[in-house]
Amino acid sequence: MDHLEKAPKAYHNLDFMNSPFARPVRLLTEYIEPYARMKYVDIKDTIVFFGSARILPEEQAQKDYEDVKKRYNSAKKNNKLTKKIKDELFIAEQHLQMSKYYEDTVELAYLITKWSKKLKKGNKFVVCSGGGPGIMEAANKGAHKAKGLSMGLNISLPFEQYPNKFITPELNFEFHYFFMRKFWFAYLAKAIIIMPGGYGTLDELMEVLTLVQTNKLRKKMSIVIYGKEFWDKIINLDVLVETNMISKADLNLFKFANTPQEAFNYLKKELSKHYVKS
Numbered sequence: 679m680d681h682l683e684k685a686p687k688a689y690h691n692l693d694f695m696n697s698p699f700a701r702p703v704r705l706l707t708e709y710i711e712p713y714a715r716m717k718y719v720d721i722k723d724t725i726v727f728f729g730s731a732r733i734l735p736e737e738q739a740q741k742d743y744e745d746v747k748k749r750y751n752s753a754k755k756n757n758k759l760t761k762k763i764k765d766e767l768f769i770a771e772q773h774l775q776m777s778k779y780y781e782d783t784v785e786l787a788y789l790i791t792k793w794s795k796k797l798k799k800g801n802k803f804v805v806c807s808g809g810g811p812g813i814m815e816a817a818n819k820g821a822h823k824a825k826g827l828s829m830g831l832n833i834s835l836p837f838e839q840y841p842n843k844f845i846t847p848e849l850n851f852e853f854h855y856f857f858m859r860k861f862w863f864a865y866l867a868k869a870i871i872i873m874p875g876g877y878g879t880l881d882e883l884m885e886v887l888t889l890v891q892t893n894k895l896r897k898k899m900s901i902v903i904y905g906k907e908f909w910d911k912i913i914n915l916d917v918l919v920e921t922n923m924i925s926k927a928d929l930n931l932f933k934f935a936n937t938p939q940e941a942f943n944y945l946k947k948e949l950s951k952h953y954v955k956s
Contacts, residue, residue, distance in 0.1 A: 708858040712851050716866070719848055723953065724806040724829060724866040725790055725945070727783060728882045729813025729873030730776075731839065739777035743770040779874050779905060780816045785938040786871065786904075787820025787828070793946060795826055797954060803868065804829055808859075809850065810839040813873045818844035831859050860885065868953055869900040869945050872932075874908045890931050891924075900948040901932035902941050909934070 685691075694700055734742070750767045753759045787805045794803035805821035807814035809830025821828035822844040830845035832852050841850050853859040864886065872883045883903070889895045903909055918924045935941035 705855060705858065708853055708855055709861070712862055715848065715851075719827070721804055721827075721829070721849070721866060723802045723868045724804050725869045725871065726806045726863050726867045727787065727813060727817035727871045727873060728808070728875060728879050729779065729783065729816075730875035730879060731808075731810045731812035731814060732773075732876075733776050733780045733812040733816075733874065734773050735780050735816070736774075736777040739770075739774040743774045746770040776874065779908075780813065782904070782938050783813050783816035783873055784820040784823065786941050787817045788824045789820075789938060789942040790945065791821040791824035791826035791828070793942070795824065799954070802953075803949060804849075806831065806863070806867070807845075808832065808878075809841045809845060811842060813875065815842035815844060818842055831862055833859055864889065864895065867899065868897070868949060869902065871941065871945075872901070872903045872909075874905050880912075887928075887931055891928060898948070898952040900945055902935050902944065903932050904935050904941060906934040906936055 688694055689703075695703065746763075746766050747770070750759070750763050753763050790803060791805055797803075804827050805817050806829040807817040809818075809832035814830070818828040818830060819842075827846045827849060828844065829849040830841050830851065832839060832841050832850070833856060834852060834854050841852075851862070853862075860882070863882070870882075870886050872879060886895075886899070886901060890899050890901070915924075915929060919926050919929065933944050935944060
């Protein structure tokens with residue numbers, strides 16, 4: 679043999695592609711590959727649902743509560759009640775209470791998808807979620823129930839978050855970079871729905887509000903914050919106004935809603951006004 683074997687092309691060299699030197703290339707793939715797939719399926723508009731991955735379906739939450747309650751009653755009867763069982767019952771009660779938001783998300787995504795399918799303008803107002811469990815699953819489930827498309831923008835995490843089964847397969851995406859995932863949430867969205875959630879949901883809410891407040895999003899973005907009773911306990915917006923941290927007009931950047939029908943009526947009106955041509 680009088681020659682060396684051919685070296686692999688750079689894009690076939692996995693050691694290189696996974697190295698710090700190829701980070702710009704990896705970033706580009708998380709822009710171009712989703713763009714190509716969305717264009718192929720003709721996705722132009724999305725309605726994005728944000729919310730907790732921890733919120734359970736009502737049926738599951740009810741079953742879990744009943745199981746824990748039985749163990750609690752048994753332990754209490756036999757004088758073996760422990761702090762651990764008490765804590766488990768408290769958590770099960772909270773899951774059951776919060777499960778209403780899962781069911782409301784299913785219903786709202788169903789209403790949006792059912793309405794959008796009647797527009798006959800291509801794949802408009804496609805429901806989009808973070809692709810995982812909880813509220814994300816509920817959003818995709820509602821769209822699936824209405825026999826419509828739905829998108830899942832999943833993120834690779836140390837505690838594996840797997841795509842839920844209700845995502846349209848060709849619209850199932852996996853991201854490494856949070857900011858590229860956030861870009862795709864915002865780029866096609868015509869409305870954002872914020873269901874109850876934790877750090878991630880608060881981050882997504884505040885980022886979208888900041889983009890709208892600073893006119894970095896030039897399109898009309900309708901923002902619904904769902905569940906005023908919950909969110910009033912989490913964020914005191916009135917104090918932000920009182921202390922001049924935001925202006926009173928900034929409270930008009932979003933709309934509170936407490937039922938799926940209320941949220942749908944508002945979104946239908948806003949989306950029809952700005953994005954549905956007669």
